[in-house]
Amino acid sequence: MASIIVDIPPSMSIVVDHPSYSLASNVVTAHLLLQFIVLRKLQYLILTDDNPFEQFCTNLFVGGDDLNPTIINGKIIAEEIRTGIAAEIRQMKEATGKIPGLAVVLVGKRRDSQSYVRHKIKDCEEVGINSLLDELPDDCPQDDVVNAVSNFNKDPSVHGILVQLPLPKHMDEEKVLNTISLEKDVDGFHPLNVGNLAIRGREPLFIPCAAKACIELLLRSGVELVGKNVVVIGRSRVVGLPTSLLLQRHHATVSVVHAHSKDPERITREADIVISAAGVPNLVRRNWLKRGAVVIDVGTSPVEDPSSEHGYNLTGDVCYEEALQLVSAITPVPGGVGPVTVAMLLSNTLDSAKRAFGLS
Numbered sequence: 001m002a003s004i005i006v007d008i009p010p011s012m013s014i015v016v017d018h019p020s021y022s023l024a025s026n027v028v029t030a031h032l033l034l035q036f037i038v039l040r041k042l043q044y045l046i047l048t049d050d051n052p053f054e055q056f057c058t059n060l061f062v063g064g065d066d067l068n069p070t071i072i073n074g075k076i077i078a079e080e081i082r083t084g085i086a087a088e089i090r091q092m093k094e095a096t097g098k099i100p101g102l103a104v105v106l107v108g109k110r111r112d113s114q115s116y117v118r119h120k121i122k123d124c125e126e127v128g129i130n131s132l133l134d135e136l137p138d139d140c141p142q143d144d145v146v147n148a149v150s151n152f153n154k155d156p157s158v159h160g161i162l163v164q165l166p167l168p169k170h171m172d173e174e175k176v177l178n179t180i181s182l183e184k185d186v187d188g189f190h191p192l193n194v195g196n197l198a199i200r201g202r203e204p205l206f207i208p209c210a211a212k213a214c215i216e217l218l219l220r221s222g223v224e225l226v227g228k229n230v231v232v233i234g235r236s237r238v239v240g241l242p243t244s245l246l247l248q249r250h251h252a253t254v255s256v257v258h259a260h261s262k263d264p265e266r267i268t269r270e271a272d273i274v275i276s277a278a279g280v281p282n283l284v285r286r287n288w289l290k291r292g293a294v295v296i297d298v299g300t301s302p303v304e305d306p307s308s309e310h311g312y313n314l315t316g317d318v319c320y321e322e323a324l325q326l327v328s329a330i331t332p333v334p335g336g337v338g339p340v341t342v343a344m345l346l347s348n349t350l351d352s353a354k355r356a357f358g359l360s
């Protein structure tokens with residue numbers, strides 16, 4: 001086992017004998033630890049793996065309960081965005097006599113997908129977007145989905161098309177998404193839109209909604225991104241990958257943690273901002289977080305709870321109660337990223353209609 005000896009002040013010395021000793025190479029931290037030992041008249045201090053050295057010291061000496069974290073309210077932010085979109089659509093209607101149209105293809109009867117699609121259609125109605133829904137059975141051939149998309153591609157009243165994911169296992173998601181016309185790809189999942197998001201100097205026509213929602217939540221909460229260490233947990237097509245790409249466009253230093261990452265706790269603990277999109281309830285515990293970090297929780301997993309109204313609770317990736325004790329800002333689940341994701345879909349659909357009507 002490695003050890004480190006720090007002399008402070010001249011007559012005293014401190015020996016840290018622990019695997020996470022490298023964190024202690026920070027002399028300020030060592031000073032703080034020594035002060036603690038002297039103050040409490042301790043003979044020795046045991047550091048365990050879930051109580052790493054630096055985090056332990058930071059929590060002790062910078063104070064543990066004075067942070068008063070900001071709860072970032074996604075419902076209010078989404079409402080503000082929708083109000084702006086509704087006003088623009090009213091103006092558009094006055095100027096052109098036309099409104100934007102969104103087409104949704106829903107395959108199967110997954111309850112979560114049905115619920116998300118309902119949210120999308122309801123929010124479309126609220127802001128004045130016309131919505132069309134094509135529902136297909138779980139066991140339909142892939143060609144039926146491709147045909148549904150192709151029909152919407154040809155329909156001039158449709159400015160945005162989305163295929164609700166995930167698709168049933170027998171379908172090739174990539175092939176289906178490739179059939180969506182680039183100009184109507186309001187989810188931003190078409191490989192050309194993703195590729196253009198990844199390349200500096202290129203502009204994708206659409207950016208995936210959850211990625212946009214994360215950035216919107218951060219910027220509207222006054223969180224600076226330039227030069228910040230951001231850890232994105234998860235690398236999915238829907239959230240993790242596009243969010244990591246979009247953050248780089250905002251000049252953040254981005255690390256992506258995934259199922260094969262070694263020591264994800266340590267990597268995440270170094271982040272100023274953590275965006276978690278793993279879909280694993282309560283994955284991120286207190287010891288994953290740096291004091292004062294900003295946390296955006298994209299996870300929404302149903303966790304069984306017979307005492308709740310629907311028999312389950314929507315649970316985020318981040319252990320909320322634990323995180324509240326040391327973060328500076330956090331999004332709740334529900335009521336955080338989800339509603340803003342849908343607002344971003346409406347915004348992408350409006351942008352698409354503006355392009356089609358020559359208004360942008």
Ligand SMILES: Nc1nc2c(c(=O)[nH]1)N[C@@H](CN(C=O)c1ccc(C(=O)N[C@@H](CCC(=O)O)C(=O)O)cc1)CN2
Nearest residue numbers: 115116162163164165166187209300334335336338339
């Ligand atoms: N084609 C797509 N499929 C999927 C996407 C997507 O962006 N495009 N994302 C997710 C699901 N999703 C949108 O489709 C989504 C998830 C969650 C919410 C939301 O508002 N959640 C609420 C709670 C809702 C409830 O109570 O049921 C919240 O977090 O407060 C909206 C959209 C996968 N598929």
